[in-house]
Each structure stands twice: as structure tokens, then as C-alpha cells.
Amino acid sequence: MEQAIIHIENLKRNFTVGSETVRALKGVSFDVKEGEFLTIMGASGSGKTTMLNILGCLDRPTDGKYLLDNVSIASLSKNELARLRNHKIGFVFQSFNLLPRTSALENVELPLLYNSKISSKERKSRAIAALEAVGLADRMGHTPNQLSGGQQQRVAIARALVNDPVMLLADEATGNLDSKTSYEILALFQELNQKGKTIVFVTHEPDIASLSKRTITLRDGHIIKDIIIDNPKSAKWYLENLPVNDDEI
Amino acid sequence: MAMARNKMRTILTMLGIIIGVASVIAMLAIGQGSKKSIQDQISSMGTNMLMIRPNSDAPGGVRLDASSMQNLTIKDLEAIQQQCPNVALVSPLVSGRGQTIYASKNWPTSIQGVGTNFLEIRKMSIKDGIMFSEQDVATAAKVCVLGKTVIENLFADGDSPIGKTIRFKNIPFKVIGTLAEKGENTFGQDQDDIILTPYTTIQKRVLAITYIQNIFASAIDEKSSDIALKEITAALRQSHKLKDSQEDDFSVRTQAELISTFSSITQMLTILLAAIASISLLVGGIGIMNIMFVSVTERTREIGLRMAIGGREIDIMFQFLIEAVMISIAGGIIGVALGITTSYALASILGWPITITSLSIILSFLVCFITGVFFGWYPARKASYLDPIEALRYE
Structure with a gap:
């Protein structure tokens, strides 16, 4: 059961800026097993974003090993990386990145458009199922500007789920949301994790880290902490115990 | 998809192509029409007719008028x-x-x-x-x-x-x-x-x-x-x-000669008219290119997203290329319709002879397609070459 989804060994990533070489990652190693809920934390400049890009197969390491679901990234071409992203990764972004003036259903269908094996009929039924899973079955025809921030992020999560990826990769996915909505979204992530989805959540908010099962903290391109949280708190609990909104009083 | 989301812009972009195609169709119709009418009239005098007349001889260096020969x-x-x-x-x-x-x-x-x-x-x-x-x-x-x-x-x-x-x-x-x-x-x-x-x-x-x-x-x-x-x-x-x-000391002329002389004149006229009209098509094409560039820049994040969720370079390229071709083909269809209407309007108002050949219509569509591909190519390529990491963070 506990198979490694991600295997990272001595990962390095250098950038050349002018004549200087910036070493964003200086040899990072860790494994992520199936069913984990991992948060990657770090201040800006810690290498967090570079880590996210490599995890998301948008960027390739300068040196070191990265196996995603037993596939080595280093040797893949651009097109093969695109295919891998399409099949194995579900992205959730801070700013949702939904197509404007396009219905929620069409937005969710989008990743499947790049998979020629899926018929239009299957595409639609899978998109509907994904929207139902995030609790938006009644909003399929709505365009992003008719949806609240929280609902938009749910559509984005449905889009990430629709191709049944091995890992959900979230980049500050609650960064644009108020705290109540953030907890709602995190509750959704926890629920998905309980159903077996592997989640990697990149954030700088310690609150969120406390809801995950494991936290890796980066600083200056190194892992400085790797903590397993045995009994993560429930986002639902937070929701129920939120201070009363004083605007309404 | 994106075209429907930006109706006004799409229509304005198409307008260049519409005017270009319509003028090509109308100009060819006028050119071909005058050619055909001249041919018909010459034929009505008898295509197998030959005319023999005395040649101007020059006795003693003085050329005499042919009719006095x-x-x-x-x-x-x-x-x-x-x-x-x-x-x-x-x-x-x-x-x-x-x-x-x-x-x-x-x-x-x-x-x-x-x-x-x-x-x-x-x-x-x-x-x-x-x-x-x-x-x-x-x-x-x-x-x-x-x-x-x-x-x-x-x-x-x-x-x-x-x-x-x-x-x-x-x-x-x-x-x-x-x-x-x-x-x-x-x-x-x-x-x-x-x-x-x-x-x-x-x-x-x-x-x-x-x-x-x-x-x-x-x-x-x-x-x-x-x-x-x-x-x-x-x-x-x-x-x-x-x-x-x-x-x-005589000359013989056939009608075929006359027809070919006039055909070559009207042919030249047709080519000239078509060339002028083609310039507007070219301008229309540049309009498409311009708007595609704007569209690529405006949709940088969308491109980044599409790449992140599995769109390959070629998928992105085709998306924009198809968009450009769709605009030009749609413009072409409307342009052909407008061109035919204009031709018939000219024929009925000014009484000009017109001939609309299927060749000119097919040619217009072909040119539209090529225009779309040609002027859509560079913006589409630019889109496909975007780095997904930067595109996703584009503000």
C-alpha cells in the first residue's frame, strides 16, 4: 500500500543570472508515499517555488534524481513531460487560473481535451463527477465571474481531479481566500486525502501545515525540518469554532 | 472558444478579410465579365470570319491609305x-x-x-x-x-x-x-x-x-x-x-486574332484589379497577425495553465493557428457572399457585365486559408514557445 509516489534524491537546481550562478536547490532528498498530505514550507527565497516547479514537471533539475510514480523526469522530452503532467499531476493554483467566460464544466473538461484517448462523452461524465466530488453539481453552467472565490477554487480542484492524478499539487491554494473559505477548501483537501489522494501543498502559512500529515521546511535550498504530524487537526473543527463574524453584529 | 468571447474584436479583425475577399471577388467578376462580353460580341460577328484588305503599299515612298489601294x-x-x-x-x-x-x-x-x-x-x-x-x-x-x-x-x-x-x-x-x-x-x-x-x-x-x-x-x-x-x-x-x-500587298485577319488581342487586354485588366484587391487582403492578414499577438499576450496565463495541465507545444500552436484560420475563413465566407452581392449590385445598377467563376471563389477561400496560416503562424509559434512557469506567473 505505502508505495513511493515521489522519490527525490540529492536534487539540485541552479540558475544562471548574468554571470552569476544562483543555487536555488542544493541537494534535497525525500520520498512521498501514496496517501500522504505533505506541506512544503519556507520563506521566500528558500527554494520553495523551484521545488514546486520541479515537482510539477514544469522544470527539470540540474542534477539529482526525481522519480514521479517510478518515472524518471530527467530524461524526458518536453512533450513527454506535458503528457506526464496531464496524466499524473493535478495542479491547484493560488489565483485559480480558470478560463474566463467559460462554464465550470468546460473548465473542468480542459485537461481531458489534451488526452486523445478520452471520448467527448466520457470527458463530460468525468467532469460532472469531479464537480460533484467538490460539491458544485448545481453550478456546472456558471462562468467564473458568477462564482465566489471559494467556488472558483473548488472548480479548479475539480479540474485537478478530473484526470485522476497520482498527486494533487497545490501552490498557495488558499492564498487568495478569506480564512473561512480557506478552511472550507482545506476541509475539501483533507476529505480527498482521506479517500486516498496524495497531496503536496506548497505554502508559507503555518496554520495550513498544522492540518497536514507531514511538513517539510526549506531554507536556502536545504531541508531544515521534516516533521510527521501524527494527529493533524481537522479543518472542519476550525470551521465550527471560528470566531463569530463581528461584521454581522 | 476565445473568438466567441471577444465578438467585437473578432468581427473587426474579420472585416479586413471580408473587405479584401469581397473586393477580389467583385474585381474578378468585373474583369471576367468584361472579357466574356467582348468575346461574346466578337463571336456574334462570326468566329470563323476572315477579313481581307489591301495593305498600305508604299509606291515611291509615299504610303497610301489602305482604303485607297x-x-x-x-x-x-x-x-x-x-x-x-x-x-x-x-x-x-x-x-x-x-x-x-x-x-x-x-x-x-x-x-x-x-x-x-x-x-x-x-x-x-x-x-x-x-x-x-x-x-x-x-x-x-x-x-x-x-x-x-x-x-x-x-x-x-x-x-x-x-x-x-x-x-x-x-x-x-x-x-x-x-x-x-x-x-x-x-x-x-x-x-x-x-x-x-x-x-x-x-x-x-x-x-x-x-x-x-x-x-x-x-x-x-x-x-x-x-x-x-x-x-x-x-x-x-x-x-x-x-x-x-x-x-x-494585302492583309488577312481572323476573328480569333481579334479575340486573343482583346482577351489579353482584359486579362491584364483583371490581373490589375485582382492585384489591387489582394493588397486589401494582405492588410487584412496583417490585422489578423496583430490581433493574434494581442490575444497571445492577453492570454499568457491561459497558455501557462494549458501547458501545466498537459498541453504540448503543438497543441498550443494549433489552438492559435486554428483560431487565426477560423477568423480568416469565416471572413472569407462572409467576404464571398458580400463580393457576389456587390457584383450583382454593380451589374444591376451600372449595367456592367459580370461573370462570377467558381475558380475565383475557390481561389479566395484558398487565399484566406493561406492568409490565416501565414499570419497566424508567428503569433502561434510565439505562444507555443512560452515557458509555462513564467506564463503562469504573468501579470
């Missing part, structure tokens, strides 16, 4: 009849201009002395009455056949000219027939302003000459006109006893 005679006509198997009919022509008088009315026109075959060679026909006969030719009878314009100018409405006597240079001619209307020819000449009479009558009674001015002949069919031309040239050279070193 006197080297064509009835003997030449006989020579052609006997020696040219590909010539079906021949008729001489002698003509004079002058005032025609009937009762209190008069009309300046040309009287043409011809053979009985003339009508058939020129594709003319008798409307009322009869054509003069060989007998009339032999006796130089003072009979004539009138064209419509002459009748209108000499006779009161509804007054039948047949049986009446008109006077040309004080010589009375009895009207025995009228000609069916032919209208104006390509050059604006009224083909109905004509009086036909036996050529012998003109020779003996009007001009007092023995030579003939022109010979009209017809080849047995259109294809034979070139052979007929060679046969006539040979027959006339022999009849005129020309040595090999001497130039022809």
Missing part, C-alpha cells in the same frame, strides 16, 4: 473560292458614305455593296422582306436592305419601308428587306446603321470603280480559320503574282 479585285475573290477548300463563303465589300433621303427625312449613313453571302458570313439575318439575289448582283439592281437605325431615322413609326424607294446620292434604291437588329458592337459602333446593296451596284452606279475594297470570308468552321488564313494568303499571292521576296 486598288489591288483587290473580283478575280481575287474567284481565286479564293477556287483554291481554298477551308473557306466556305466569300463576299466582296465596297462601301461609300453619304446622305440617304426618304420623303422629307434624311440620314447620313454608309451604304455597303456586298455579295449575297455577306449576311451569312457576318451572322446577320433578314427580318422582313427578302435579301437581294444573284440576279440582282449580276444586273447591278438598285435594290437595298436596311438596318434598324436607318429605318428609324428615315421612316415614321409603324411605316413599313418595304417597297418604298430611298435615295442615296440621288440614286434611287428600292427597299426590298430589313435586317434583324444586332445592336452595338464592342467598340460602340452601331451595327444597325447600315444599308446593304449588291456590290456591283455600288461599283458601277455609285463609286464608278472596278476594284473591291475588302473581302469577307468564312472558314468552314472555327478551327479551320488558321488554315483558311494560310490558304487565302497563298491564293492571293499567286493571284497578285508576288515573288517570294515581296511582302504581301
